[in-house]
Amino acid sequence: GAKVEINDDASLDLGFRLQSQMIQYDSDAVADSRDYKIRRGRLRLGATVHEKVSLFMQTEFAEGPGAGGDARVIDAFIKYKLDDWAQVIAGENMAPSLRQSTTSSGGLMAIDRTGLVYKDLTWGARAVGAFTNQVLPETDSGLGGDVGVRDMGLTLFGSGSLSDSTHLKYYVGTYDGASTNNDSERYTARVQMNFGDPEPGYYNLTTYHGGKETFGIGLAMDAQDEVAEAAIDGNSPAEWHDYELMTADLFLEQPMGPGALSAEAGWMDLDLGGGNEHFVNSDGAVMDGEDDRPYSATVDRVQGSGYYAQAGYTVGDWQPWVAHESWGSDADQDRGSYDATRVGITYLIDGHNANIKAGFEQTKAENAIEENKHGGEDTINAFVLGGYITY
Amino acid sequence: GAKVEINDDASLDLGFRLQSQMIQYDSDAVADSRDYKIRRGRLRLGATVHEKVSLFMQTEFAEGPGAGGDARVIDAFIKYKLDDWAQVIAGENMAPSLRQSTTSSGGLMAIDRTGLVYKDLTWGARAVGAFTNQVLPETDSGLGGDVGVRDMGLTLFGSGSLSDSTHLKYYVGTYDGASTNNDSERYTARVQMNFGDPEPGYYNLTTYHGGKETFGIGLAMDAQDEVAEAAIDGNSPAEWHDYELMTADLFLEQPMGPGALSAEAGWMDLDLGGGNEHFVNSDGAVMDGEDDRPYSATVDRVQGSGYYAQAGYTVGDWQPWVAHESWGSDADQDRGSYDATRVGITYLIDGHNANIKAGFEQTKAENAIEENKHGGEDTINAFVLGGYITY
């Protein structure tokens, strides 16, 4: 961003991010055949107000069905830095779990985040396809916090080097979590080791375009007791279910031949207490909006485990990339399970600051995909061409 | 706006616009006798991030009935400039049609845009009065996109000179268009010639306060197949209707005596397929919110043709101006037709950057105006005093 001095002690930094997509669908399962979309439109204000005190605020625009063009505030936190090893962050922020849950949307490689991130409570505990542009049917738990895609709370973050080539960072936090229970707190913890160059900041990138030489490994867990009640239907006695997410991830950035390899893989297990019920709100209404039980998101269709892997190779101004992810649900007939494969290429006008990405994704669901529920289509093919700017 | 450097290649430009109005109505047809209003409150961020790449984001606040004070993102696009003659604009932007559809709201003369602009799909295909502050009854088609007052899409824009005194610019675009049909695309095209000085940018102004000497002529068309279904009532079989808008416009800025004349005229024809039905959504509900058919916006009351003309004379710090527009609907008894006459004066504190405008508009509708449907009032008189700032 652009720095502006306030006085000798204080300064602000003004930044922005704009991601503009054209999405072409080749699937009867999606209503729109071609869609123009602002995937992210952000204005960012960072400020240092004291040797130890800084803040960060960011507004977001994301077009969505019926959502219009409202600007939302998605980041708003104060950081009190006692030490590199002890930084207290208070406010609305990314709750750390899987590596890509704290990966900056300004540092993505394969068009967007891996879909597994959306199994995190912060992103609604659901399955997505078409470069995260479509929610898959029978998978939307309806869970979520008062502020989507972030959480409100307190994080202790620390980062430093154990030796010249061994670096550690950790995140421990407590948050408001699910809006369906205000009595329990959400807790998450993540630890990450890097060998070679460090990745010292709160946020990771998915590729450094050859700018680092590092191997990273991360482990996280994320839990909240009694996130919501589930019931067979609105009238049955409902039971409280716990949320527990465990993740592991690897990252590699390595010079190779005339270019550099960026590779990443992760595993995730989501436990919501299982069962053939769906989550209900305090009025007994099903939270995903679908009360047609055979085709709604039962708890066992939401939960399960999965993995993703992606790799890109930067050479000159180009970076071709591939990605794959797979999710297996705990439900009968694997309903809620899906596989997705992505392939594409990025033209680097100026690294992450300005580039153009083209990609194709095929998402295959075990169950039939929306709009053709009864024995219909189970595949979404999506081609995306997008411009990406961040500063 | 204010420029701030990011680095040698990149810089941002921060701008703002604030238009604060006091409106006094003299009509029983309007519920409020006096209304204070922020007509536009905007924060703008432009950035150049590379020789060929720039972006533009703008937030808007417009108070409206029940709309509260939400900030909305109304512009968000990336521009890739291959050449002056070939600039690709991707994102949320003004879809070009009538000259005033791409006139900057920071460069208005007669308080606001001519009402004809609201017949454009982007602005809801409806009729407005009282300096665009009131929607006229039986005229609101209910049509519109996911993002109001702009559209999401891709525009190819080019501008240049054919000789010293002959200048051309063109816009060709495709957009998401009406939210009621995601299968068809909206297409618009506009060509504009200027003789004398050029008006080279994407946006036009309504007056240059004597700063240019030019004559401009523009032609445009704007179309989308099957924008929405229309039916006599919610239960009848509904039929898809197409949207087609054609416009022509003239502009003159010319020194004259001790001052300068700014004059403009335009013509528009809107074809929606006609008929005595109203547009309905997928649930069969009438989209303009009025299901009382004798007084709702039937298709033939929305469509029709019209013209506007306006002129102002800048002398010293003052610019008196007059404007007239007329719309004739295709319905029986001319229901949906209206005439509006405006007269006023602007005190130029600092050109378009800061000025005060006072104006009076009389809007006369063929049919009775809301709140007095049955044989009541058919005229709205409105006096506006406003402060206008833009940078």
Next chain:
Amino acid sequence: GAKVEINDDASLDLGFRLQSQMIQYDSDAVADSRDYKIRRGRLRLGATVHEKVSLFMQTEFAEGPGAGGDARVIDAFIKYKLDDWAQVIAGENMAPSLRQSTTSSGGLMAIDRTGLVYKDLTWGARAVGAFTNQVLPETDSGLGGDVGVRDMGLTLFGSGSLSDSTHLKYYVGTYDGASTNNDSERYTARVQMNFGDPEPGYYNLTTYHGGKETFGIGLAMDAQDEVAEAAIDGNSPAEWHDYELMTADLFLEQPMGPGALSAEAGWMDLDLGGGNEHFVNSDGAVMDGEDDRPYSATVDRVQGSGYYAQAGYTVGDWQPWVAHESWGSDADQDRGSYDATRVGITYLIDGHNANIKAGFEQTKAENAIEENKHGGEDTINAFVLGGYITY
């Protein structure tokens, strides 16, 4: 904020405010036991565009039940300064009444404003507790304007010195007022005298941390005819009620021993025409959302009179403070009445620019508090720890 020049005549000033709270409740009357919250997240743009003309725009994020994270525009006005004694302010702004109604939220001492401010029409004419984080039951009139926490209108403001040690400022304004009646206007007036140092600006602070030596006295009134209709139930004939608020306040900032005292007191009387009815909208529905009449906000439970007093003592980097307020309703059994006592301490990292506040409030209501209506809890204990940054 940070100043950026636009040109020789114009410049803008970019500022921000972030208040991040952790609230621990010790009361069954509040659903959430611990809540993380962005109390205020603001981006501010001020601009001087001419010797006499300036503007001010501010966006706000306040998390609330169901409100999500929308950014709202809460200030948007143009100031035309003829003279220090005659400044015309047009747009969305704080309507002056009680001292704390025009106190900057960046200059608070006891965590937040005194609750009495919420009896003002601008803040909804209701009673609040837990450092203004909870609305008390049976007290929410449902009144309010189209834009909450501010009003749209025109204010004449003047400020100057009558002698070296005697300073006067006045505010006279007219505003849109209650959204339930568009025919009447709201009028407010406030006059304030300061002896010693002046407080010349539109906004007051609650403490200057020893930076001033002054005694201030203020008187205000605030009225709108026929703000809304009230009825026993939705079917009864409704009657229009007037709104009338009168306030008086004192302020003292005085060096004392090794530090400085900041003290403030105020009195308020609210008259809404009385009676055992509740306010209803044009559909006859009760406006506070509670149609269970024995436990709803009847007019006489909303109206009444009250006072507040608060004092703090700044010594070095610390400022301990205490506050008390009391409201007596005009209803039977004092329903709607409450008392609140607050005690806390502020650690001044950098005055109002950056500090940490910790405070405890006990709010006691005469009637039983929500969630335990029938003979339940009548006390809310709340502990707040918060970070406060403003520039």
